[in-house]
Amino acid sequence: MDLSCLFRPSSMAVIGVSTSHDSHPANVIYNKNHLRYPVQTFAVNPKGGSLNREPLYRSVADIEIPVDLAVIAVRARFVPDVVSQCIDKGIKGAVIISGGFAESGSKDLQNQVADMAARADFPFVGPNCLGIYSPDAVDTFFLPGERIIHPKKGNIGFVSQSGGVLVDQMVKFAGEGIGVSSAVSIGNKACLRETDMIDWFEQDLATRVIAFYIEGFDCREGRDFIKRAEACSKPIVVLKAGKTARGIAAASSHTASMAGDYRVFSQIMQQHCVAEADTEYELTSFCEALSCYPKGIFGNVGIVSVSGGHGVVAADACGHHGLDIPRIAAATADTIRARLSPEIQQIAALDNPVDLTGSCVDADILTSVRHLSRDRNLDCILALLLPYSPGISADIGAKLSQVARNEGKPLIAYVPKEDKYKIITEGFALNKIPVASSVEGAVLMAKALKRCRPW
Amino acid sequence: MVMTAQMQKIIADAQPMGWILEPQAKKLLADSGLGIPEGIVTDSFDTAQKFLAAGAGPVVIKAVSADIVHKTEHQAVVTGIQDPDTLAQHMERLLSLKGCSQVLVEEMVSGIEILVGAKNDVQFGPVVVLGPGGTGVELYNDTAIRLAPVTPADVYSMVDSLGAKPVFYGFRSRPGVNMEALTQMVVTFSHQLMDLEPHFESIDLNPVICTPDRCVVADARIMLLKK
Known part of the structure; x- marks a missing residue:
């Protein structure tokens, strides 16, 4: 399904713009x-009139040119009518911001919208979501621009079931200098779901890594997700919320009590090369590492440091995260x-970790990394660079x-x-070598690469 | 693999109870190629004693009762029976347990106890579980979980991820399990799960007993989905 109408629209209609409330989401x-944004934008309100000296259209039908994207922010009960008008107008897709659907018990209303859209081949994100942020293209988040922190344009496609987490993670990405190709909050996912997002981001040339914040899957949806993830040529990272075990029905088996929801999720992700981040911090590290190195490693790490202490700290962290430090x-x-x-x-101590001491110069570091890269024991x-x-x-x-x-072997740098x-950091980053702070x-970046084997 | 008429009948008969009794569960598994011990279901001392006499080693007897899901908690299993008198004595006790009109008499297989399990996960569908087996499995909670069906490579990666991995490969001069036999069993089982998907909630094959030669399902419990 071509979703460029949603992620890179050239024209959009915002439906539900208020004539009296400036801070209304629409x-x-x-x-x-x-x-x-470089998108031709039209405001729609049935009352008509004007807003900030721009016309308010009574209906999408009145808009003179074809429209790619409809952003719908009207009350839930009006959504079916609006969607129907969008379909009649030939609009290619929608983001439905409005809440008041399955999340508050109105499953039927949601199904009504989903069925209508499915019949018309009309893709939409939501309802009950923030929608899409594509740097330099479109931003359907109803948060004032001056209040949120935008990551720069980059190569992470980020998909979240929670709008709040999405915005929070964008702040973290921005803090670490990581950019997104698009970030999307899928809300109740009545039409477009995680699996569709894998399909979209896989063919999207701007995206190198697909990251998900997942609270849970619907019935059997996890299996579909894994099948798509397995066939996807780009690395996939997930951060899972809701890890505490749910109660298991009485008189059940030993297996059922041991294979709780989260353990099943976690081990299956690992089985299928999906990198599961334990924390938001790990998610950030994983995304940065995998955007530079999509291929897997066995996890045999060589460490070069100019301080013995840093080498030991790194070696301990490697041990903790299941990475080997071979001789x-x-x-x-x-x-x-x-x-x-x-x-x-x-x-100099030429064991692993290699300690070049504080008296080394650039050439010593280059030599060490060059020849460690050629060592078959390491992948x-x-x-660890201390510019002091x-x-x-x-x-x-x-x-x-x-x-x-x-040398063609993954290098990960640490620079304070x-x-x-x-x-120094930019010297790495501009050459697509990941730098950790x-x-x-x-070490977490190396852990990310171990999500799958080298082949 | 397809469900044979016998398989379908076993499931249909057990549906009202919510789970499949051990002898029928084993029949279901044997039908798809899993190894099970030689055994008979009977209420007759005579028949049981003949089975003991015909075999080369000790037998194990278990109560077959719709009222007993977890046998250990009811002392409904007696292992290592070698002589007819002990057999008769224990059989009499088992037959007095709630809902027990017959006992399962089986050859006793000794070896490494393994748990091979399955869960019909809401989000992922059938998953396979592997770990060290026995009555203390929940205490150690040392299990590997994979989406079914699995490949032989998955089975090796499951064993490699376990704390009890050395037990599988043999340690302190004790022999390990026959990995080929175990792999075949888990792979076959995982494919059968896909056929059973509409019916089962969870399955314990615990223990599966593995020797350097073979793997047999020594106990089986199949919990069915409520219809």
């Missing part, structure tokens, strides 16, 4: 799109030592990125998050 949505081959260690600068040749390299060391230059990010690109080190974050 008004917020109309204003922000009309003023700030590096003797030949690798010999090759590296022979090429180290004389100042550290005798004092991922963590470089005088021998480390501002170019280390860009230079190390070139080594990693050349400080404005003065931004040039903590040692733990770097």
Whole structure:
């Protein structure tokens, strides 16, 4: 199904714009799109008239040009009529913001809308949702632009059952410098569901990773999700809420009592290479890592550090997250030592973690990463860079990125998050090498890659 | 695989009760190719004693009762019976248990106890569960869960994810299980689950007893969906 009418519309109608309440959701949505997005926006209210010197259309039928997207923010009981008018007008799809459907007991009303739309091949998001945010394209969130924090344009497609969590996660993405291709709150998912979002984002060239916030699936929906996820060529990340075990019916079996809802969910995601993030923080790390490295690893990590302590902390975190720190081959260690600068040749510890000491210079780090990348025992390299060391230059990010690109083995960097080190961070980021702002974050990025095996 | 007429009849007969009695459950599983112990269902001491005499080793007897879902809690299982007198004595006690008019007499198989289970999950449909078996399974809660049907590689990954993994592969000079036999059993079982999907709620094959040669379903409980 082509959903570009929803995610990249060239024209949209906002239905339910109020003539008296400036903060009505429809008004917020109309204003922000009309003023700030490259989409031709029309306000609709049956009373007609004008709003801020722009015409108010009595009905979508009155709009002079074809319309891609309808954003519907009228009371629930009027939604069927409005949807019917949109279909008659030939509008290609809708976001139904309105609440008052299945979530508050009006399942029949929701079904009525869903059936009508299905018959007309009219895709919609919602009801009871925030809808879609596509940077530089469209924003149906009814939150004033000055109040929310927008992540930049990027390559994560984010899908959430909760609008609140979606907005919150967007703040976190923005904080970590992660961008989204689109973010969508699917609400009651009466028409478009998670599986449709996998299909859409898989063919969307702007998206590299598809991330989900999931509270639960409907009957057998989890199986459909897994089948689509398994066939999807892009990495999928999920964050699950509602992990506490629900009661199991009495007189049941041992198996039923042990295979609680969440354990089943978690293990099946793992079985099918879907990376399950434990926390919002992990979700952010996973998205960043997988957007750079979609292929899997076994999880044999080589660590390079300029401080013994950081190496140990990283090794502990690897152990905690199920990653191995194998010994590096003797030949690798010999090759590296022979090429180290004389100042550290005798004092560098060339075990795993590799400790190059605070006296190392850029060239020592490049040499170590280059040759660790060639070690068959390792399939991922963590470089813990502390720019306090005088021998480390501002170019280390860009230079190390070139080594990693050349060697073709995943490199993950840790650089303390400080404005003065931004040039290093950007040196990595611009070359699509993921950078974490903590040692733990770097380890979580490696954990994300272990979601599946290399083939 | 398709449901044979016998399978359908077993399920239909058990529907009012909500679960399938062990002898019928085993028949259902054996029909699809799972190994079960040699055994008979009887209320006659004579028949039971003949079964004991004909076999090479000890037998186990179990109460067959619609009122007893969890047999251990009713002391409704006696293992390691070697002589006719003990057999008769225990059989008499089992036949006095609530709802018990017959007992299941089976060859006793010894080996590593494994839980092979299934749940008809609301969100995902049939899933397979594997872990160390026995009466303490819930205490250790050491299980691997996979979407059914599974592949042989899934079965290995399940075993590898268990805390009890060394038990499966053999440790401290004790032999492990026959992984080929276990894999075949779990894969076959997982395919049968897809046929049973409209009917079952959850299944315990606990224990499945695995020796270096084979795996047999020593106990089976199939809970049906309420219709």
